[in-house]
Amino acid sequence: MNLQQPFPALVVRSAGDSAAASVENLTLADLPPGEVVIEVEYSSLNYKDALASQGHPGVVRQLPHVPGIDCAGRVVDSTSDDYQPGDAVLVTGYELGSPGWGGYSQYVRVPAEWVVAMPAGLTPRQAMIYGTAGFTAAQCVAALIHHGVEPSSGPVVVSGATGGVGTLSVAILAKLGYEVTAVSGKADRHDALRELGAAEVAGRELLSADADRPLLKSRWAGVVDTVGGVPLATLIRSTTHRGCVAACGLTAGEQLPLTVHPFILRGVNLAGIDSAKCPRGPRMEMWRHLSGDWQVDLPDQFICEVTLDQLPQQIESMLASKHFGRTLVVPKIG
Incomplete structure (x- = not known):
């Protein structure tokens, strides 16, 4: 060369x-x-x-x-x-x-x-429509499934739903039959999220509940959180018994204002998602899913x-x- x-x-x-x-x-x-x-x-x-x-x-x-x-x-x-x-x-x-x-x-x-x-069935363009965002979303979905969150378990929620990870998480979860609530502060994009498969779309106010309460009303069987901070703490406190929260972002802050109550009283699982250093075996499994049973076509x-x-x-x-x-x-x- x-x-x-x-x-x-x-x-x-x-x-x-x-x-x-x-x-x-x-x-x-x-x-x-x-x-x-x-x-x-x-x-x-x-x-x-x-x-x-x-x-x-x-x-x-x-x-x-x-x-x-x-x-x-x-x-x-x-x-x-x-x-x-x-x-x-x-x-x-x-x-x-x-x-x-x-x-x-x-x-x-x-x-x-x-x-x-x-992966068979993907072009370079399709692979980058997923990219790191889709790879991260797939790991989040896999974490929910690993911890027993099924479509019959109850509704799941995705924060930062108009971002790359959020968008693809909504699409994959909806394809797999989950009842998805998409959370976004972009009101002009709510109809687009419904087109993507969200059963419900909510604004950011859903993620700003009273920070002084150690637990909130059980609502979510599964959570994909892309923002961190207070929104993540709110979602953890709203997760149902033995539910799972997959956390992969920090745009709303690095601190997690939380007690241990959700973990020891409800048995909530907090799954941290690390994409950069994901081992080879799980990495290949995620790409098999993205090119196969979890493949989605974004509008x-x-x-x-x-x-x-x-x-x-x-x-x-x-x-x-x-x-x-x-x-x-x-x-x-x-």
Whole structure:
């Protein structure tokens, strides 16, 4: 391969006391080491990517940095016997985009152990409609099922339902027959959530009950929480006996104002969802589900497709809590 052939990438660099992201030309010689070089067809936008674009020290180890915690495309060079040029593959998690360089680039070079062969029935575009968000949603659904939450157990609730994880959680749970309540502060998107399969849609006020009460009225057999903080505490205190709460986000805060009462009086299970370091076995199982019995087709209104130079505007929207659904990133200039 020509190591000096330039290609576009979104690069975050120091800008005084802050950081700024812009499209630059890189070469393969600039990329970190690894056994597999992938020509990226699609990546996607996740909250961690938005933080990385700001040079957030909890996400980015050092600058310059290329964000993008997932990508899908085709192998163009490999020193691994497991992957050959032309193979369709995807990568989510590990250190891609955090803290290592990521998928907002026409080419990535990664360790072979990070690579997943494209599941049968998925294209690179479909794989990134899921991306890290769909992979996380699948783990949340799996946690509920593992803890015995079935459609007959009672209603389940999804917070942050217009975000990537929330959107896909609603869709998967509805497909599996659960009675889903979707919670979102975006009133103009409530009809869209019903179209996605939500039986009920509620505003954020549902998640702000009296914080002084150790327990609230039992309501939810299962919970997928994408926001953390007070909303998560409220949902835990509202979960039924032996119910399960899958927690995967912290946009509403890192603190959990809670007593132990839900856990020792109702036996509530709190399942933490970690996508980046998910072991290989469960990782492959989630992708089998997403390409098989849990496969969902999001309506077009939930999907936005942008090029690298259009991406900063979408990042600003996400950081301002105005983002909706899934944003696909095509690693080229518009």
